Amino acid sequence: MAVGTSQTEGPSGAPSPASAGEHGTASGETLHMQLWRGDKDGGQFVEYQVPAQEGEVVLDVVHRIQASHAPDLAVRWNCKAGKCGSCSAEINGVPALMCMTRMSTLDTASPITVSPMRTFPVLRDLVTDVSFNFEVAKLIPSFTPAPPPPGGYRMQQVDVERGQEFRKCIECFLCQNVCHVIRDHEENKAHYAGPRFFVRLAELEMHPLDTLDRRAYVRERMGVGYCNITKCCTEVCPEGIHITDNAIIPLKERVVDSRYDPVAWLGRKILRRPAPMTAAEAAAHTSAATRGVSDAAR
Amino acid sequence: MSVVQENPAVPIPVEIGGVRAGPPRSQILRRDTWWFWPGVQALGLLAFVGYGIWTAFRGDFYYAGTMGHVSSLPSHYLSPFYSPCFVSSCPTDAVWGPAGGIGTVSPALLVLIFPMGFRVTCYYYRKTYYRSFWASPPACAVADVGSTQPGGMRSKYSGETRFPLILQNAHRYFWYVAVIFAGILTWDAIEAFRFGSGWGMGLGTLIFVVNAVLIWMYTAGCHACRHLCGGGLRRFSNAPVRHTIWRRIVTPLNEHHQLYAWMSLIWIAWTDLYVYLVATNTIHDPRFF
Ligand code: SF4
Ligand code: SF4
Ligand code: FES
Ligand code: FES
Numbered sequence: 001m002a003v004g005t006s007q008t009e010g011p012s013g014a015p016s017p018a019s020a021g022e023h024g025t026a027s028g029e030t031l032h033m034q035l036w037r038g039d040k041d042g043g044q045f046v047e048y049q050v051p052a053q054e055g056e057v058v059l060d061v062v063h064r065i066q067a068s069h070a071p072d073l074a075v076r077w078n079c080k081a082g083k084c085g086s087c088s089a090e091i092n093g094v095p096a097l098m099c100m101t102r103m104s105t106l107d108t109a110s111p112i113t114v115s116p117m118r119t120f121p122v123l124r125d126l127v128t129d130v131s132f133n134f135e136v137a138k139l140i141p142s143f144t145p146a147p148p149p150p151g152g153y154r155m156q157q158v159d160v161e162r163g164q165e166f167r168k169c170i171e172c173f174l175c176q177n178v179c180h181v182i183r184d185h186e187e188n189k190a191h192y193a194g195p196r197f198f199v200r201l202a203e204l205e206m207h208p209l210d211t212l213d214r215r216a217y218v219r220e221r222m223g224v225g226y227c228n229i230t231k232c233c234t235e236v237c238p239e240g241i242h243i244t245d246n247a248i249i250p251l252k253e254r255v256v257d258s259r260y261d262p263v264a265w266l267g268r269k270i271l272r273r274p275a276p277m278t279a280a281e282a283a284a285h286t287s288a289a290t291r292g293v294s295d296a297a298r
Numbered sequence: 299m300s301v302v303q304e305n306p307a308v309p310i311p312v313e314i315g316g317v318r319a320g321p322p323r324s325q326i327l328r329r330d331t332w333w334f335w336p337g338v339q340a341l342g343l344l345a346f347v348g349y350g351i352w353t354a355f356r357g358d359f360y361y362a363g364t365m366g367h368v369s370s371l372p373s374h375y376l377s378p379f380y381s382p383c384f385v386s387s388c389p390t391d392a393v394w395g396p397a398g399g400i401g402t403v404s405p406a407l408l409v410l411i412f413p414m415g416f417r418v419t420c421y422y423y424r425k426t427y428y429r430s431f432w433a434s435p436p437a438c439a440v441a442d443v444g445s446t447q448p449g450g451m452r453s454k455y456s457g458e459t460r461f462p463l464i465l466q467n468a469h470r471y472f473w474y475v476a477v478i479f480a481g482i483l484t485w486d487a488i489e490a491f492r493f494g495s496g497w498g499m500g501l502g503t504l505i506f507v508v509n510a511v512l513i514w515m516y517t518a519g520c521h522a523c524r525h526l527c528g529g530g531l532r533r534f535s536n537a538p539v540r541h542t543i544w545r546r547i548v549t550p551l552n553e554h555h556q557l558y559a560w561m562s563l564i565w566i567a568w569t570d571l572y573v574y575l576v577a578t579n580t581i582h583d584p585r586f587f
Binding site: 043178185192249 | 316321326529533552
């Protein structure tokens with residue numbers, strides 16, 4: 001592990017021993033925080049030593065380091081409450097939100113590493129360029145309800161409840177970061193949506209008012225077949241969304257219905273059910289496509 | 299089923315090959331024992347496969363009945379590895395199908411293809427062997443083995459989009475067969491209450507009943523089952539019965555699918571071992587009544 005210069009907290013940033021004493025247990029302990037510092041030209045872990053304080057989360061410690069040792073440290077954060085999805089990082093190698101990882105859950109006897117999400121391009125230090133996700137978002141066929149019937153739309157409680165879990169997503173992109181399909185095989189970024197967007201697609205495919213059929217699109221354009229259901233996305237999701245069980249596998253089974261199940265195909269023929277919508281038809285409903293159309297019209 | 303070209307004509311507009319954040323992927327930053335569970339699961343699966351091979355090729359002592367312990371009324375315990383028993387070497391008491399059975403190979407070799415196919419294509423077992431054996435990935439945020447050398451043998455990855463792994467999409471067909479097998483094992487559990495020409499109960503009977511229950515819990519918690527029974531609906535409110543089955547029965551079982559996968563796997567081996575021990579007169583099957 002590349003560890004660069006080591007810095008110890010100077011008097012200005014040191015919390016008073018009294019306040020540490022008030023909080024009890026952690027007083028006197030020194031944290032060895034190894035933060036990734038670097039940009040396009042390379043980087044390394046730099047160790048900062050700061051006194052421990054009770055009740056802190058990793059983001060608090062990173063902020064203290066920023067205040068006392070490294071004013072130029074780049075770190076993204078917003079809410080400190082696990083709701084904005086900005087502070088995603090890898091803490092001791094485990095993808096997690098810095099603001100939701102308590103220091104007390106970490107082994108403070110040895111150094112603690114904080115590194116940026118390794119799947120995305122570096123901007124600086126702990127901040128990555130997550131625009132891949134925004135590009136995928138533009139390619140999701142939008143919610144497309146039928147025109148409202150007289151009296152307006154109605155939805156039943158059971159149908160509304162099902163999508164609730166998916167709407168908890170805070171777009172922290174930890175799942176996108178951990179997914180080995182793009183993490184370890186970057187070329188797949190060109191044709192793979194990733195778990196966060198399978199959550200979105202499942203939500204739309206289960207929406208009681210939606211009229212699109214995204215199954216062909218999910219297979220051909222979003223690449224659901226690349227996922228080998230190894231469940232790391234589910235393991236890291238801070239919102240506890242059962243991404244693999246409730247979104248990805250149901251999508252895979254829907255794709256089987258539309259593409260791989262000869263009995264389902266025969267059933268459609270005999271019962272004269274409509275053929276599955278093609279990927280191109282679904283693609284016409286993405287914001288990328290609709291924006292493209294309006295651009296051309298101008 | 300055709301091999302399809304999944305790559306779309308228009309790629310997602312994203313820069314590939316730029317400088318990525320953090321240390322190189324070859325550097326494992328995890329400090330916990332991330333290798334422990336994949337290792338245990340690999341050993342567990344290997345142990346089961348080893349046991350299964352021994353049992354399948356044994357071709358004998360899979361029925362604790364007339365050839366079992368003779369001091370009391372004979373039991374009707376047929377090992378789940380050999381059920382349904384339809385070859386000519388099956389004991390007359392246990393044979394299924396046309397009189398005398400068909401063929402002479404070890405019946406287990408014919409029977410096991412279906413439950414094996416079911417488990418091999420099971421979403422849970424897929425996760426386990428992709429992690430434990432393929433090391434793709436070995437654990438979360440630990441790089442796929444072989445993926446960190448550019449241009450190396452395992453630098454490319456196509457997941458389940460190509461032959462042979464695209465065949466995993468046939469899982470629901472194995473599920474249909476698995477339901478029949480669960481029915482057969484249920485029948486065997488009922489048969490285990492038969493002693494001589496009357497009814498009774500031994501320790502073996504209990505083992506068979508637990509076996510059938512666990513097989514049902516595993517089979518009914520299958521993801522394909524969850525989809526077919528109601529999960530595939532867009533509107534639950536249109537199909538209240540299917541919604542109830544989905545919500546009250548299949549989903550609760552599905553949440554513990556991993557647990558039932560292991561319990562039923564271990565128990566099926568144990569049931570076979572018990573039958574073997576009774577059939578070889580190594581132990582005596584205690585009779586409750
Ligand atoms: S389950 Fe699929 S989407 Fe989730 S991390 Fe694993 S491969 Fe990626
Ligand atoms: S699904 Fe979970 S891990 Fe993925 S972006 Fe949403 S909240 Fe984050
Ligand atoms: S700062 Fe908002 S989620 Fe951590
Ligand atoms: S998913 Fe495990 S048996 Fe179908």
